[in-house]
Amino acid sequence: MLRFVGQAVFLAAVLGVLLYLLDNVVYNLERLGIPTGFDYLDQSAGFAIPDSDFRSSQSLLDALLVGVQNTVKVSLIGIVLATVLGVVIGVARLSTNWLVRRAAAAYVELFRNVPVLIIIIFFWLGIFLRLPPITRATEILDLVVLSNRGLVIPWFEKEGSGAAFGLVALAGLVLAVVVWVWRTRRFDRTGQPHHRFLWAGGVLVAMLAVGFFATGRPWVITTPERGELATAGGFRLAPEYAALLLGLTIYTASHIAEIVRGSILAVSRGQSEAANAVGLSDFQRLRFVVLPQAFRISIPPVANQYLNLVKNSSLGVAVSYYEVTKITQVSISQRAPAVQAILVLMGIYLVFSLSIAAVTNLINRRLTLKGR
């Protein structure tokens, strides 16, 4: 009974405080003649967003959606790159080569102990801005153009209908999954090498190739052409994007490297020695014995780093990369109501965080359920 009353009082107190604050907000907003709802999202933005089809007459909601896309764009690629770099450096820290070991340690200690904001700003100002200007851009084999207006590489350009090709590609994907499952089952049954990656990949590539020609070559590859002011064709990696991506990658990799190192050390030494005794090569020992076990240990902390990377992508504000925080900041200064805009911003990040947490939990559960 006391428990119940106590909790009820606690809940009432918390709700009371929240309601009081909400009441204050609404009162203050009305007093200052600021709209209280979320209608402002329909107003036209008025500002432009670089590297997008966004037009300034579109609504603030559309602008936010572009921001979400940009956040995803930098986070996903950042996660992949940071993982690769982090694993390499984490393994390098345990190398038998003194120089490699020391260089990796220096990398970790250098980047872990500097604010990521400074790293990002420094990459932009100190490296990407100092690339040659567009008029003196570096061109490599007429394929790549590198200047401080971006790195441009050959890319596909749509020509004709992509719908039929899309269908073929989808079918290819389904077929590849089927092949993957088949190879896995066969491996489980017979124990023969599955090579499922090769098989599935091969099927997918074959399907894409067939589809490409069968549907009348819907894509062509364009190479960048340098103009006076910008490049035409190809895919452009803007310096602001590159600075943010590289800053996040390098900073997060320094943390992931430490996790990887710790996880490898946590795999008992006997495992390595046993692998040596069975006659596995160094690479095989790492690939088939040590890393798979280290991988499981490192999932929760690494997932935490992924989450940090997504959150740190908000520092795009500092180099004017138009991710969702930057868009919020710009819209606040262009007269979107600050309170609502920040609530929306926090809501968006919560969705990101919760989905990453959900995926991690899923993976974690699957791996522990196997009960190896």
Add this chain to the structure above:
Amino acid sequence: MATRIDTLEPIPAPERPPQRRLSPREWARENLFGSWLDTVLTVVFGLVVAWLVYRLGKFVFVDARWEIIERNITNLMVSRFPRDELWRVWAALLVLGPSLGFGAGSAAAARRREAEEGRAAVVPERASALRRLGPLLLLVGVLLWFAQSFQATLLTLAVGVLGVAGYLLGRRVALSGRRTALVVLLGIAAAYVVVTGFGGVGWEDWGGFMLTILLAVGGILLAFPFGVLLALGRRSSLPVVRAVCVAYIELFRGVPLIAVLFMGAFMIGFLLPAGVERPSLVTRALIALVLFTAAYVAEIVRGGLQGVPAGQVEAAQALGLSHFRITTRIVLPQALRTVIPGLVGQFISLFKDTSLVAIIGLTELLNVSRNITAQPDFIAQGLIVETLLFAAFVYWTGAYWMSRESQRLERRLGLGER
């Protein structure tokens, strides 16, 4: 260092194979050119590292124009802080030096005592004091070199001497852990009062590195009690309390700090009833940092709470202690001891994260180092690389020093538990 106190026979370490002294040539063969792949790696890495070191060295010692830092060193340290009140900052340092030194000395003595009583293993002290303080001394040296002021050098030396004196006193007096913490906290509080009290300068006029430190230290100190409460709440048996605490923790851990700082900058004013004076931007940033950090502190403390064996609680229950007493006398003291390294880690991230308040317009170290490039003498000269490098150096030495010390602490505590 610690070999002097061999009153207790240390647990013998596992026998190691006898170390053979390698000639440089053998060493190189073993460590650099062990195999064909190793040789390639060594050459490639050697070239890359040499190139990077050359570029950085050339920039720092030859190309960089450090005049902007030399002329703005006071600005970078304190920014808007009124210059005729600067003596207060020095006075505060003269108070802080000995109290922090005392804390370090007392903690060192406590460890020695524990080792003597056999409650902890003897950890051989490998690094000399000079090496341990290396990054910090480097930072102070660089700052003084830029300041080029006799007075500042003298005062810094005085702070150093007092710090060492405090350390020696601390080793002699050797207070308990809690009392040591109390002395350090009192020192910090006294330093704060010296700067702000008696017609001093409130923190809304602080700036530069001083503001960075205020935000980091103030943030962690204020977030700590809040975080402990949240952690206890998260482990409460009352579902409503637990749900509220979980919601708070997950909310603040799920959003980036910059969003919380925006909240501080733009929203806090609206949360207050009309007519109440809106707190200054520094205060609001501090509130945001505390709200944010508390969620992380709560998770760290929760880890510590989970580490307390259930038997401890059951034994206390069997003795008939009340729930409150069990928490404050049995669980928390044991949990908090184990979370110290985690809290230091959190303090380091907070120290680095304070740079984000530059985005909401506070003139802390990073922002000052950006703003000074707008001064008439330095405008449009691309000096921002120099100023950013300087700021990065200050953050790096601080964070690197603390992380090294925290690793040592972790090793100590880890060994002590086993």
Add this chain to the structure above:
Amino acid sequence: MRISKVWLLAGALLAVLVLAAGCSLGDDDDNGNGEAAGDTGQAEAGGGGGGGNLLAEVQDRGTLRCGVNDAVPGFGFQDEAGEFQGFDIDFCRAVAAAVLGDPEAVEFRPLTAEQRFTALQGREVDVLIRNTTWTSSRDGTEGARFLYTTFYDGQGMMVREDSGYESLEDMDGETICVLSGTTTELNLESRMQALGVNYEPLAFEDNEPLQEAFVQERCGAWTSDKSQLAGVRSNFPEDQGGPESLVILDETMSKEPLGPVVRDGDDTWADAVNWAVIATVQAEEFGITSENIDEQLESEDPEIQRFLGQPVEGEPFDSGLGLPADFAVQVIRAVGNYGEIYDRNVGEGSALELPRDFNALWTDGGLHQAPPYR
């Protein structure tokens, strides 16, 4: 037993810390609380005019809170001693001199572009003097009231001389640097839309990164208030080609009248700030400077006597603004007349070397005309 004592002590310590924090803000709090009822009443009056009490509050408090910029060359920045300097800063000092008789009694609050209006609405600052453009929507929806325009500016476009650009139409496909969160950003977008010119914006909150981007040719053009551009141009390093290598296009993309801003609904305060600012212009019209002010106090001219608060026919002139009779003297002693402020910070005597142009007195073909003081 011992444990709980220690915890008690730690708690007490924390309480002391918090208390100390409170004390350091003590003066503010006292005023805040003391005036709380009045504040609410006034705030509720909203945009409806009505009397306010900020003038009395500021005089009570003894300091003026001025929202400023801390990184705009010539207008508002911190010098090596950490002191605020600049054109806008001098007007903060002028207001403090007029209202409080002490040009040093100013608390400068640097504000970012996004924060300035919320800070003004939230009573964090008494007056905002921060390169703020007077627009109808800001006047209407931000609860702001714009006062005498201290600086007539216009948005311009700066390009490299060797780019060959002569007008905006030439700039198709160019990357343009622009300060974000400003009217400049919106002007650029609508102007280019109207002209049908494609461009790539590169927008930053602060000037320094933009400047760096422009110097490194990340963007081929930089749009901002012409005064800012001129400041950068005149200081453009010689090793980058010097000032001659840059051109500011003739085209003015917008009008940018910049001046002090106060909250809506407090006419007394608005008048006080306004006339403190106007006094500098009036002084220049009369030829009164910070150097000859003592001689001018002896002047026989009744207009000048009235302006300087000297007794005319026995009584000092009182215009009912709530300011001391000699406020103009205080202002001029503190910061000089408009021309002096201009020259010192942005004009010939400064690093920016801006000509007076629109900002000359009306008698010299400019736009500055002080309303009659009588």
